[in-house]
Each structure stands twice: as structure tokens, then as C-alpha cells.
Amino acid sequence: MDSCVTAAIATREANELAFLHVSYGQRTEARERKAFNDIADHFGAEKRMEVSIAHLAKIGGSSLTDKSIEVADADLENEEIPTSYVPFRNANLLCIAVSWAEVIGASSIYIGAVAEDSSGYPDCRPEFFGAFEAMVAEGTRPETRISIKTPIIHLSKAEIVRMGMELKAPLELTWSCYRNEELACGTCDSCALRLRGFEQAGVEDPLSYEI
Amino acid sequence: MDSCVTAAIATREANELAFLHVSYGQRTEARERKAFNDIADHFGAEKRMEVSIAHLAKIGGSSLTDKSIEVADADLENEEIPTSYVPFRNANLLCIAVSWAEVIGASSIYIGAVAEDSSGYPDCRPEFFGAFEAMVAEGTRPETRISIKTPIIHLSKAEIVRMGMELKAPLELTWSCYRNEELACGTCDSCALRLRGFEQAGVEDPLSYEI
Numbered sequence: 001m002d003s004c005v006t007a008a009i010a011t012r013e014a015n016e017l018a019f020l021h022v023s024y025g026q027r028t029e030a031r032e033r034k035a036f037n038d039i040a041d042h043f044g045a046e047k048r049m050e051v052s053i054a055h056l057a058k059i060g061g062s063s064l065t066d067k068s069i070e071v072a073d074a075d076l077e078n079e080e081i082p083t084s085y086v087p088f089r090n091a092n093l094l095c096i097a098v099s100w101a102e103v104i105g106a107s108s109i110y111i112g113a114v115a116e117d118s119s120g121y122p123d124c125r126p127e128f129f130g131a132f133e134a135m136v137a138e139g140t141r142p143e144t145r146i147s148i149k150t151p152i153i154h155l156s157k158a159e160i161v162r163m164g165m166e167l168k169a170p171l172e173l174t175w176s177c178y179r180n181e182e183l184a185c186g187t188c189d190s191c192a193l194r195l196r197g198f199e200q201a202g203v204e205d206p207l208s209y210e211i
Numbered sequence: 212m213d214s215c216v217t218a219a220i221a222t223r224e225a226n227e228l229a230f231l232h233v234s235y236g237q238r239t240e241a242r243e244r245k246a247f248n249d250i251a252d253h254f255g256a257e258k259r260m261e262v263s264i265a266h267l268a269k270i271g272g273s274s275l276t277d278k279s280i281e282v283a284d285a286d287l288e289n290e291e292i293p294t295s296y297v298p299f300r301n302a303n304l305l306c307i308a309v310s311w312a313e314v315i316g317a318s319s320i321y322i323g324a325v326a327e328d329s330s331g332y333p334d335c336r337p338e339f340f341g342a343f344e345a346m347v348a349e350g351t352r353p354e355t356r357i358s359i360k361t362p363i364i365h366l367s368k369a370e371i372v373r374m375g376m377e378l379k380a381p382l383e384l385t386w387s388c389y390r391n392e393e394l395a396c397g398t399c400d401s402c403a404l405r406l407r408g409f410e411q412a413g414v415e416d417p418l419s420y421e422i
Contacts, residue, residue, distance in 0.1 A: 049266070049269070049270075051266040051269075052266075053264070053307075055260070055262040055263075055307060056310060058260070058262075059260075059307075059310050059311045059314050060314055061310075061313065061314035081352060085352075086310075087309075087310045087313040087314055087351070087352075088306060088309045088310040088313060088347075088350060088351060089310070090350065091306045091309065091346065091347075091350050092303075092306040092307065092310060095299060095302045095303040095306050096264075096266060096270075096303065098298075098299045098302065099267060099270050099272075099297075099298045099299040099300070099303060100270045102272065102298040102299060103270050103271055103272035103298055122349070122350055122351055122352055122353070123350040123351070125349065127349045128346070128349040128350040130349075131342070131345050131346035131348075131349040131350070132346050132349075132350070134342050134345070134346070135302065135339070135342035135343050135345070135346045136299075136302075137342075138333070138336065138338045138339040138341075138342040138343075139299060139301065139302050139333055139334040139339040139342070139343070140298070140299060140333055140334070141292060141296075141298075141333055142333070
């Protein structure tokens with residue numbers, strides 16, 4: 001959902017979009033790939049790339065990629081980093097995007113990260129993206145200029161839902177559940193955050209849930 | 212060679228080494244993987260991981276991964292970034308290392324980057340590694356402390372050869388050629404830099420060349 005709303009924002013700001021999907025051995029990989037292609041079709045993106053970094057699953061350390069760690073039920077009051085944190089995932093994703101951007105000459109990379117109203121992952125904070133952008137400037141060709149755009153980073157989930165409605169983002173094509181690929185579970189961190197967002201926005205979630 | 216000498220330095224500074232090899236669809240992938248395992252055996256590294264990020268080849272933009280771009284003969288006086296530059300490769304490699312380091316609790320990542328006496332890749336400069344280390348601090352768990360060590364970054368190739376001899380690094384197990392996997396070509400950028408380094412150090416290169 002966050003990526004989809006971010007894409008809707010990007011279409012207003014950019015001449016052309018290139019869509020990158022990264023699988024990392026997560027449980028709901030196939031369903032997320034379908035959502036990626038449906039959303040890229042919706043926005044008419046001709047340039048698209050699907051990449052697998054399944055080594056993040058081999059490295060482990062997260063309930064999203066390691067089947068021996070259970071995906072916990074949401075505890076939205078808990079301030080600790082949840083077991084679903086995939087160590088340094090966003091930096092890995094963004095590096096691939098930067099390599100691609102440098103080759104095709106893209107000047108902005110959009111990512112739908114959300115800081116406050118999220119799970120408290122360290123690689124979702126504005127400080128991280130600022131440091132990442134500075135690192136990109138040092139590690140690419142002198143003529144390369146790439147900015148990292150996080151247009152929804154300070155929004156709450158409810159604001160993201162509202163913005164999605166306003167921009168006519170195809171929220172019915174998105175997938176958020178960490179556990180299931182057919183009916184969303186409704187109780188994992190990601191489902192709980194999404195459902196609370198729709199509820200607070202006063203909008204009905206177009207997805208179906210098993211609860 | 213640079214990685215091997217760096218590993219020899221790391222063995223003196225660290226309690227335990229974990230060896231990471233990353234293939235990225237480069238021409239000499241199989242030969243480099245053999246060198247990796249030979250060197251890891253030499254240093255008795257129990258923890259080792261081999262990862263493929265062949266999407267860098269799909270992204271292209273480099274003569275090392277794109278067979279439609281020829282690997283140029285060396286021109287060591289040329290100050291432009293050579294065609295062998297793989298866009299943002301070192302950031303991609305290091306991100307994998309950081310994910311692994313965070314999971315196994317490693318506190319240092321060693322990389323055999325060389326700045327001055329090298330091909331002028333932007334992601335080999337000290338400024339890049341400094342910015343990368345700052346980004347890691349922002350993007351990992353609060354308790355995670357990972358430093359990026361580049362112990363040979365300011366050495367010339369001749370100094371690297373001399374240090375390798377001094378530390379008894381197994382230079383005969385290393386591979387540098389960008390073109391070939393059996394007899395090194397002797398004329399690509401990487402061979403030319405290596406041969407000049409051995410010559411200036413007054414040491415005979417243990418590898419065989421086709422020239």
C-alpha cells in the first residue's frame with residue numbers, strides 16, 4: 001500500500017517511472033510479485049525489473065524470511081524492534097535501485113517508507129535515508145545525481161489511505177499481509193497497521209481478511 | 212590479491228573471520244569463486260557465505276558484466292572511469308556484509324579497496340567508505356556497531372605486494388584477471404595494475420600469463 005501510494009505521488013512528479021521489485025525470500029513473495037505487476041500495469045510502467053536477493057533469507061535473523069521464527073501477532077504499543085525486522089533490508093533494496101538508476105540515468109528513487117506510524121525498523125527513519133543519499137553521492141560517478149525520495153515518511157497510515165483515495169491509487173491491487181497469500185490474516189503487524197489506518201480514515205479496506 | 216592481503220591483516224586484528232564472496236555475473240566468476248574458497252581454506256575460515264547478485268549483470272553498464280562491451284586494454288594514465296566500473300557495486304556488496312554482520316554480531320567489515328593506485332572507481336574512495344559507515348550507523352539496530360575497515364586503501368599495488376609477502380598472504384591462490392579464467396591475459400586493467408605492482412616491488416608474480 002505504501003509503495004502504491006508512493007508510485008501515485010511519483011507519477012505526478014516524474015516524466016517516466018521505472019518499477020523495481022525485490023524479493024528477499026519472504027513468505028509472501030509470490031503474492032507481492034503479483035501486486036507489483038498489477039500496480040506497474042496500472043501505472044503503465046514500461047521499464048520494470050524483478051530481482052531476488054534470497055541471500056537475505058539465508059542470512060536470516062527475521063521472522064519474515066526464517067520459517068523457524070514465527071510471525072508474531074501485532075503489538076502496536078510495543079516500542080521494541082519486532083522480529084519481522086529484516087536486517088538492513090532497505091539499504092540492500094536501495095543499492096540495487098541506485099545501480100539501476102545510474103545506468104538508465106534516473107535522477108530520483110522513490111521508496112514508500114513510513115517512520116512514525118510503523119514498526120520501528122531502523123532502516124525506515126528519515127536519518128537513515130539522509131545518510132544513504134549522502135553515501136550515494138560519494139559512491140557514484142561525479143556526474144550522477146540521485147536523490148532518495150520518501151514522500152510518505154511522515155504520514156500516518158490513515159493519512160496514507162486518505163492520500164491514496166485522493167490520488168486514485170489502486171489500493172485494491174496492493175498486498176500487506178506478512179503471513180498469507182490468499183486471505184490476509186488481519187493480525188500480523190502489517191495487517192494490524194493497515195486495518196487501523198483504514199479504520200481511522202473512515203474508509204473500507206478493499207481486501208478480504210480471514211478474521 | 213587485495214582481498215587476500217586484507218584478510219591477512221584481518222587475521223591479526225580479529226578473533227574470528229567470516230568470509231563473504233559475492234558473484235555479480237562477472238566474466239571470471241567461477242575462477243574467483245575458486246580463489247575465494249582456496250583463500251578461506253588457507254585462513255581456516257569456518258563461517259563463509261557465497262552470494263550471487265547476478266541482477267547487477269542484468270542492470271549492465273559495465274564491461275565486466277555485459278558481454279556486448281569489450282574489456283578494454285589497460286590505460287593506466289587515463290583518468291576517466293573505465294568501462295569496467297560496475298555501477299555502485301561496492302555498496303551492494305557491503306550491504307550484504309552488513310546484513311550478515313548484524314545477524315552474526317560481527318563488529319568489523321574488511322574490504323580490500325584501493326583508492327589511489329587503482330582504476331578510479333568512485334566506490335573505492337575513502338569518502339565513500341566514510342559515508343557508508345555513517346549510513347550503517349543510522350540504518351541498523353541501536354545496539355549494532357559495525358565499522359568498515361579498508362586497511363590497504365592508501366597503499367600502492369607495490370606496497371600491497373610487499374605487505375602480502377611480509378604477512379605470508381597466499382598470493383599464489385589469488386586471481387585478478389578480468390578476462391580469462393585459466394591463464395591471466397596480462398593486458399586488462401586489473402592484470403596491468405597487478406603486474407606493475409609486482410615489478411615495482413621486485414617480486415615475481417606466482418601466476419602464469421598468456422603474454
